[in-house]
Amino acid sequence: MIVRHNLGSAFGIPIGEGREFDVEGIRIAVFRSRNGSIYATQALCPHKEGSLADGLLGGSTLVCPFHAWRFELKTGQAIQGDCDIKTFPVELDDNGNVILTLA
Amino acid sequence: MSPKQKLVLIGNGMAGARTIEEILSRGGAEMFDITVIGAEPHGNYNRILLSNVLNGSQRASEIFLNPLGWYDENDIRLKAGVTADAIDRELRIVTTSDGEQIVYDKLIIATGSRPFVPRMDGLKLPDGSDKPGVFLFRTIEDCERIADYAQGCKRAAVIGGGLLGLEAAKGLLSHGPEVHLIHLMPWLMENQLDETSGAMLRKSMEKMELNVHLNKSTRCVMGEDRVKGLAFADGEVLDCCMVVISCGISPNVEIARGCGLTVERAIVTDDQMRSIDDPNIYVVGECAQHRGKVYGLVAPLWHQGQVLADHITGRNQNAVYPGSKLATKLKIIGVDLATMGVTEPQEEGDEVVQFVEHRNGRYKKLIIRDGRLIGGILLGDTDKAASLIQAFDRGTVLPEDRASLLFDIGPATRQGSIVEAPDETQVCNCNGVCKSAIVDCVKSGRKTLKMVMDKTRAGTGCGSCKKQVQELVEWACDGQLEDDPSIHYYVPGIPLNKPDLICAIQDQQLRSVSSVFECLAGGIEDPGSKMGLASLLKTIWGSEYVDERDARFINDRVHANIQKDRTFSVIPRIYGGVTSADQLRRIADVADKYDVPMVKITGGQRIDLLGIKKDDLPNVWRDLDMPSGHAYAKAFRTCKTCVGTDFCRYGLGDSTLLGTQIERRFQGLESPGKLKLATAGCPRNCSEALVKDVGAVAVEGGRWEIYVGGAAGSHVRKGDLLCVVDTHDDVLLYTGRFLQYYRENAKYLERTYGFVERVGIEKIRDVVVEDSEGIAARLDAEIQASVDAYVDPWLEADRPHTTNQFAGVLLGMTA
Numbered sequence: 081m082i083v084r085h086n087l088g089s090a091f092g093i094p095i096g097e098g099r100e101f102d103v104e105g106i107r108i109a110v111f112r113s114r115n116g117s118i119y120a121t122q123a124l125c126p127h128k129e130g131s132l133a134d135g136l137l138g139g140s141t142l143v144c145p146f147h148a149w150r151f152e153l154k155t156g157q158a159i160q161g162d163c164d165i166k167t168f169p170v171e172l173d174d175n176g177n178v179i180l181t182l183a
Numbered sequence: 184m185s186p187k188q189k190l191v192l193i194g195n196g197m198a199g200a201r202t203i204e205e206i207l208s209r210g211g212a213e214m215f216d217i218t219v220i221g222a223e224p225h226g227n228y229n230r231i232l233l234s235n236v237l238n239g240s241q242r243a244s245e246i247f248l249n250p251l252g253w254y255d256e257n258d259i260r261l262k263a264g265v266t267a268d269a270i271d272r273e274l275r276i277v278t279t280s281d282g283e284q285i286v287y288d289k290l291i292i293a294t295g296s297r298p299f300v301p302r303m304d305g306l307k308l309p310d311g312s313d314k315p316g317v318f319l320f321r322t323i324e325d326c327e328r329i330a331d332y333a334q335g336c337k338r339a340a341v342i343g344g345g346l347l348g349l350e351a352a353k354g355l356l357s358h359g360p361e362v363h364l365i366h367l368m369p370w371l372m373e374n375q376l377d378e379t380s381g382a383m384l385r386k387s388m389e390k391m392e393l394n395v396h397l398n399k400s401t402r403c404v405m406g407e408d409r410v411k412g413l414a415f416a417d418g419e420v421l422d423c424c425m426v427v428i429s430c431g432i433s434p435n436v437e438i439a440r441g442c443g444l445t446v447e448r449a450i451v452t453d454d455q456m457r458s459i460d461d462p463n464i465y466v467v468g469e470c471a472q473h474r475g476k477v478y479g480l481v482a483p484l485w486h487q488g489q490v491l492a493d494h495i496t497g498r499n500q501n502a503v504y505p506g507s508k509l510a511t512k513l514k515i516i517g518v519d520l521a522t523m524g525v526t527e528p529q530e531e532g533d534e535v536v537q538f539v540e541h542r543n544g545r546y547k548k549l550i551i552r553d554g555r556l557i558g559g560i561l562l563g564d565t566d567k568a569a570s571l572i573q574a575f576d577r578g579t580v581l582p583e584d585r586a587s588l589l590f591d592i593g594p595a596t597r598q599g600s601i602v603e604a605p606d607e608t609q610v611c612n613c614n615g616v617c618k619s620a621i622v623d624c625v626k627s628g629r630k631t632l633k634m635v636m637d638k639t640r641a642g643t644g645c646g647s648c649k650k651q652v653q654e655l656v657e658w659a660c661d662g663q664l665e666d667d668p669s670i671h672y673y674v675p676g677i678p679l680n681k682p683d684l685i686c687a688i689q690d691q692q693l694r695s696v697s698s699v700f701e702c703l704a705g706g707i708e709d710p711g712s713k714m715g716l717a718s719l720l721k722t723i724w725g726s727e728y729v730d731e732r733d734a735r736f737i738n739d740r741v742h743a744n745i746q747k748d749r750t751f752s753v754i755p756r757i758y759g760g761v762t763s764a765d766q767l768r769r770i771a772d773v774a775d776k777y778d779v780p781m782v783k784i785t786g787g788q789r790i791d792l793l794g795i796k797k798d799d800l801p802n803v804w805r806d807l808d809m810p811s812g813h814a815y816a817k818a819f820r821t822c823k824t825c826v827g828t829d830f831c832r833y834g835l836g837d838s839t840l841l842g843t844q845i846e847r848r849f850q851g852l853e854s855p856g857k858l859k860l861a862t863a864g865c866p867r868n869c870s871e872a873l874v875k876d877v878g879a880v881a882v883e884g885g886r887w888e889i890y891v892g893g894a895a896g897s898h899v900r901k902g903d904l905l906c907v908v909d910t911h912d913d914v915l916l917y918t919g920r921f922l923q924y925y926r927e928n929a930k931y932l933e934r935t936y937g938f939v940e941r942v943g944i945e946k947i948r949d950v951v952v953e954d955s956e957g958i959a960a961r962l963d964a965e966i967q968a969s970v971d972a973y974v975d976p977w978l979e980a981d982r983p984h985t986t987n988q989f990a991g992v993l994l995g996m997t998a
Contacts, residue, residue: 087995094985096697096733097740103995114697114708114733131749134737138676138700138710145737145745148643150710160637180995 087178090118098133098142103180108168109133110178111153113140119153120170120180126163187216188288190495191277193267193438195221198468198484199293200249205492207257214496218260218285220267220277223322267294270442272461289463289495292439292450296432296469296479297321301342301367305404316410316425320351329427333358336424340364340413342401343429344371346515351429352393353516363394363421365401365413367430375511375522379539380546380562387518387544387563396421432479434470449477454503456491465491474506483507510572512565518544521568523575524558525550533557536585547589554580566591601651602658610651613644621652625659631667632656633675645897673931674716676700676709681719681930688723695729696720715931718817721853722926725965726972732985738815741989742976743800746793751800753792755809756850759824759843759862760788766809773806787821787859789814797991801980810975811851817932819852819922820859823871827864827881836881838864841911845879848915851973852966854926856934860918873901876935877921879914882907887914891921891947892939900936903944906952920951920959923966 085103090112093099098111100123107123109132119140125132130146137143140153149161156167169181190206192199203217211217254261262279269278270290277285298319300306308314318329333339333355341352344366355362364371370381371388385395400416404426412422434449444458445451449472451459456471458464467487469479478484486507493502510523527550528535534551543563549571550558556575561568567589574581581588601610606619616639624635632653636642642649673681677699684703693699696716700708713734721728738744743751757766770790774782780794789812795803804811813820824842828834842862852858861872863880872878874895880888886907893902905921908914924947929938939947949955951962979988987993 083997085995085997087993092987092993094732094987096731097985099987099990099993101993101995104997107992108995128747129749131737131745134740134745134749136710136713136736137733138708138713141708141710143710146747147640148711160640 082181082183085180085182086173087180090172090176090178093178096137098135098137100131100133101180103182106182108180110170110180111137111142113137113153115139118170118172118178120168121151121153121156122166125149126165127161132165187214189286190215190217190289190291191285191287192217192219192291192293193277194293194295194435194468194470195219195223195261195263196293196295196468197481198295198488199291201485202291202293202467202488202491203259204249205488206496209492209496209498211492211496212257215289216260217258218262218287219254220262220265220279220285222266223263267438270438270464272442272464275463287463289465291465291467291491291495292458292470293466293468294435294438294470296434298428299431299433300428301401301430303401303403305406308408314404314406314410315408316406317404318425318427320347320427320429326354329355329425330358332425333360336360338363338421338423340421340423340426341429342366342413342426343431344368344395344397345374345429345431346372346513347431348427348429349388349515351427352388355427356391356393356516360425361394362392363396363423364388365396365399365415365421367398367400369398371395371397375520375526376560376562377526377548380548380560383541383544383546383562384515384518384520388516391516393516432469434472434477436470439466439470448472454490454505455494456487456504457494465495467491473504476506478507478509480507480509480511483509508576510575512568512572519561519563519565521561521565521572522559523572524556526558526560529557536589538589549585549588551581551585556581601654610655611639611641611644611648613648614640616641618655621655622659625656630656630660630665633667633669647897673719674709674712676707676712677703677716679703684719685723688720694720694724694727695731696734697731698729714817718853718855718931725968730984732988740985741797741800742811742815742979743795743797744815748794750794750796752814753795753800753803753807754785754789754812754814755807756812756821756846757789757809758846759822759839761824761839761843762790769807769809773803776806777803785814787814788823789821797989800989801983804977804980811977813851813976816851816853817857818854819846819849820857822846822849823859823861823875825862825864825869827862831864833867834864834881835883836862836864836885836887837911838862838870838879838881841879841887841914842870844911844915845918848970849919849922851976852922852926852969854922855929855931855938858922858935862914871895874899875902877918878902879918885909887911889914889917889921892935892944894934894936898934898936900940903939905944905948916963917951919966919970920962921947923962923969924951927962927965 093112096114101108109121109123111119125144130144134145135142142151150159156165266280298321339360340363342365352364402416403414405412436446439450440446444460450466451472452466490502490504493499512521536549538547545563548560555578608618642652669675671680673684717734779792783791785791822842822845824839827838858876860877861870861875863870863872872880874893878890888907889905890902891905894900
């Protein structure tokens with residue numbers, strides 16, 4: 081079943097940063113890049129469970145705050161590190177709200 | 184159950200008692216009724232520690248191994264104060280000096296030994312009693328009598344230059360008399376030392392005011408009714424009022440000889456420690472001769488006891504005592520010594536490795552046969568003793584580099600040889616990357632340092648192995664190293680070195696990190712470049728800098744240090760490490776209120792509250808009502824102090840006040856790397872000011888030495904002396920000027936130790952102290968502006984800078 085979740089106004093996430101959300105008990109990290117895009121991924125780094133939402137974001141690249149593993153947010157692919165992360169479809173609606181889709 | 188056998192032990196010394204313990208630990212209490220016959224009227228004690236009793240550092244009661252109560256607890260019958268006079272092997276009966284006849288099924292002889300007394304005249308009075316002033320050194324009673332007699336004695340002599348003789352001399356020295364050591368042989372401890380080391384030991388002993396006489400044979404103890412002196416075979420005479428004889432041991436074998444057991448130097452045993460004549464009689468300790476050897480050290484005795492216990496209890500009928508290799512590490516009158524095996528080469532082809540340093544009394548000698556250690560002497564420096572004794576014991580093949588056997592080869596040499604190191608050598612100790620992983624990475628086509636570091640993560644932790652990684656990459660490339668222009672960039676994402684980057688930023692008036700990416704990197708944001716740019720822009724623009732928070736690391740966004748469980752650590756500022764009851768109470772209240780899992784004193788004289796949830800940070804700060812300690816930032820962290828002149832008896836300068844002044848002035852100052860400072864009230868340097876980024880040390884005359892570029896983390900470096908000044912204000916002035924010069928000229932993340940080494944202390948002194956470039960006034964003004972711009976970041980508790988700045992988890996709703 082595909083369910084859409086409203087994570088509130090995009091302004092709840094400062095530009096260039098990420099925040100962690102609890103969506104029906106699932107932890108999701110959502111990022112708002114200066115390139116205008118929104119990305120959503122699993123909340124914790126597969127390496128040592130670093131909080132990805134606290135990472136450094138540049139374009140669509142995220143650096144985990146714990147040990148600097150790097151991920152491509154569009155695909156979840158690890159750029160530096162051994163393990164990819166899960167990504168989720170996310171978009172802005174007409175009112176500027178962040179809409180996340182969980183399957 | 185079959186009835187218990189009767190086990191009788193003759194001799195209650197260390198070897199015998201230990202053997203009984205070994206038997207008990209193998210269930211011996213179920214098998215045997217045990218009787219122990221001991222000549223001394225108390226339980227057994229550690230004879231090795233006798234010299235401590237003599238010199239007063241331990242009381243006799245402290246060296247008992249098994250007090251009388253132990254025998255009761257283990258249902259052992261102790262006949263103390265009597266001797267065993269005869270053994271009837273036919274009837275299996277021991278007769279004791281009080282006339283009792285004790286029947287045995289199994290007998291253990293552990294009669295030990297007594298002091299060997301060389302033949303000389305005058306030991307006894309005409310009536311046959313001992314001459315007052317003559318002592319042996321063997322029992323607790325001996326110690327007590329020697330110590331008593333030494334009180335009224337001006338000069339004492341010890342005969343015997345072996346280990347025990349030296350120990351006796353040491354004990355006597357502490358009682359005041361002038362002590363003379365008389366030794367028959369040409370050097371001390373001739374069984375364990377060679378001539379060179381024996382001579383060096385003598386020198387060390389003489390430094391301790393022990394008079395050593397070698398090649399001296401004592402002919403006569405002089406004195407009518409008590410000791411007055413010694414006369415020697417060479418005609419010389421030594422006046423003295425007491426003499427302690429310590430010339431080795433003589434095994435107590437009379438009782439064994441009396442019942443017909445084979446006795447050579449001692450009672451001859453087989454490999455199960457039984458007499459070769461009688462399977463019901465075991466022998467252990469100094470009275471036993473095994474494969475031609477008699478042992479006096481504890482380790483062989485313990486081993487014999489274990490084999491005996493294995494065999495007598497049936498635990499292991501095949502137990503074999505193979506003999507012991509003798510190795511020992513000890514301290515003689517303050518001199519470290521380790522010896523093992525032989526002292527000289529024995530066969531043609533035996534190899535000798537030797538190091539002699541007379542000045543410091545250090546001597547190292549190894550004797551090697553077929554690549555294995557068969558003997559060694561370490562005098563004055565026994566750092567390598569443990570590994571050598573192990574190699575000696577196990578007979579392992581030694582490394583080809585013999586020098587490494589004698590010395591710990593320092594890290595510089597290790598770094599130099601990384602390309603020769605084995606494949607599995609761990610190069611990066613932070614991320615656990617071994618040499619082969621780095622080499623394989625290069626072979627797979629990554630031919631720049633950066634590519635290899637990115638791929639393997641080697642050198643990306645503390646960074647201290649980066650040089651070795653580079654060396655390996657260059658080596659593995661076989662000269663095919665590809666040019667990596669990015670190593671010259673200030674940050675990897677902007678293709679400019681630091682001076683060019685600063686010019687471009689100033690020319691184009693770029694005040695934010697995003698504008699730099701926009702204008703200098705084609706709009707491509709590199710997250711790995713953000714923090715470096717933020718640091719640089721802040722230094723260039725000061726209060727005009729446009730502070731985009733996404734350019735900061737999480738710690739600098741929430742002003743706390745992220746931990747492995749995603750909580751944060753909170754360290755409030757405690758100026759100069761001086762706190763108060765009120766502050767401590769508030770910290771304690773916060774710890775209670777927020778259920779803080781760990782409260783820890785930091786190395787920087789502050790208090791760390793660990794395990795704080797991100798959402799709680801603002802409330803914690805409010806409740807603490809203390810400013811941020813910046814323990815998360817590339818910034819001025821802390822100024823460690825000692826108690827200085829307020830309380831310390833040695834204080835020359837008010838280091839506590841100065842440290843507080845420094846911390847109030849520079850708190851939170853951003854810089855390329857973190858800054859840890861210290862002030863010390865005297866050159867004893869209790870606050871470790873010599874290994875700080877900046878350290879001020881008070882010296883006599885009311886002056887302060889300022890050291891810069893010290894470090895004591897992953898890198899250790901003593902700071903360089905920048906200058907000596909007269910006042911606290913001068914310390915603040917030169918500290919500030921140095922810090923500003925460092926802020927402007929260091930690479931991102933380059934600590935002061937790297938900066939000072941790279942630029943050179945002379946150059947820095949020219950600029951900062953002599954003002955050779957005429958920029959001192961400007962540096963002072965810049966640092967003042969930064970000081971004035973300081974705002975406590977924890978005030979963001981009430982004035983957050985971004986939306987949801989401290990939100991841990993936000994809630995999503997079904998749309």
